[in-house]
Amino acid sequence: MTYPVYLRYEVLRNFRNWRFLFLTLAFPLVLYLLIGSVNRHVQFEHVAFPVYFMTAMATLGTMAAVISGCAIISTERATGWTRQMRITPLPARTYFRAKVVVGYLRALLTLVLLALAGTAFGVRLPAQGWLTVLGLFLVGLIPFAVLGILLGHLIGADAAALATGGIVTLFALLGGVYGFQVATSGPVFQIIKALPSYWLVQAGKTALGGHDWPAEGWIVIAAWTVVLVPLAVRVYRRDTSRV
């Protein structure tokens, strides 16, 4: 069964929370508009800055968009709604799928807005390029979507925003979102290459030309997913007590 009605109302109630949606979408977009407009004609790493910075903000924004499911879940737990649904036949699979879909829709909106802003700054990519970036992002975001659910069932509503903010910043920094690599060789670089955010940045770079997404990227994302999904399911199943 697919539970379309349940999914519809999950999406609806998340998108009616316009303050939350606005903040999620505004953060990368405003950064892009401010910094992008000032540096419109600058070259960075041999590409036009607006192109480079669009992919950087897309990485940051979509990571934040999917992991922010954490804050919503922890609020639902705090109000007792999660427990109310736990005495219904709602399958864990359906619950997870709905949360992931909502996170992905937020991420998709983020990408669309950034693409529009980029186009306004003169960024031109062939259709093939846009689709490749989009497809790779959807894959690369899986670990962050699952991490959001996992953390949502672990931490309280008061700590959720702080925790996910910190995690996104750390992953972004190590993954190279901010335009520099913490390390480009040695053991630290090996660790960095094992992070999903590094591969999100690489996904963005396919739009810059001359970069591709090797098998290693798929393996890293798959490994994070394989580890995080059972953990999240386990934490969800155990999370039935009063908060």
Add this chain to the structure above:
Amino acid sequence: MATTNAAGAGIVLSRLSKSYGNVHAVRSVDLAIAPGETVAILGPNGAGKTTTIEMVLGLTRPDSGTVTLFGKSPAQAVAAGAVGGMLQTGALVEYLSVRELVTMVASVYPRPLPVEQAMRLAGLTEFAERRTNKLSGGQTQRVRFAIALVSNPDLFMLDEPTAAVDVEGRREFWASIRAVAAEGKTVIFATHYLEEADAYADRIVLMARGRIVADGPATEIKAKVSGRILRATIPVAGPPGPADTAALAALPGVTNAERHGEAVILTCGDSDLTLRALLSRFPAARDIEVAGAGIEEAFMALTADDNDDELEKVR
């Protein structure tokens, strides 16, 4: 009532226990409820009602003992849509109208009631389009009731369902509960109002300090707990023996007698009658106090013999 573990025997709790730290919330509870019964779990705050209900629903894992619902584990029964309920705490999710929220919950059950019918039974028709965060406490409770109704389960578990509901709302609520009970649904509700338990349950299970202290038809339990408490000091020569307590219990109008040294606590149906008899049989009795027995006092009287953890508080 005999405890049986036969499959399909309704709801069976067997030696169910749960502690939080060193607080024994539920202690070795045995209970069997037949399909179609309406049972009140009556007890003061901290009696273990909520913990018991949560173990039945599978939300709380017992330390020991088992729960079966219609021959299934709680998780299986919940997955089959056999259970619907109102938990004691729980706000509603926001950004949906009442109708949307009820529809959403209905969509995950295999045999839901029509949404309109559930809302009508819960008295929500006029608030159907209102957002869930714009409701009063009583209206919120009606929505939670509508959620339970729309689930159309075999078992309704209602934890203090009429908290925050006004008199009119309560009357409508119980009328709807009677209607579902008449269809053969099993209803279990927790309350600390004796009147509610007496008026709407076939059977009352009285809980105090994690134990079932009485279980029987509503009228019988009511007589037990609705009297007055008579306290007195009766000097004794030696240590009081069972004969003394028996003599006190035999006084007219006494439903329960306790004796701790010289202190005597009598639970009475007719305290006037008891008082007269007490003074004539025990002329040395002094410091006599007669007080209306609040339900808490009645529970205390019923359970005073295990005062090993008098000060225990269950959250």
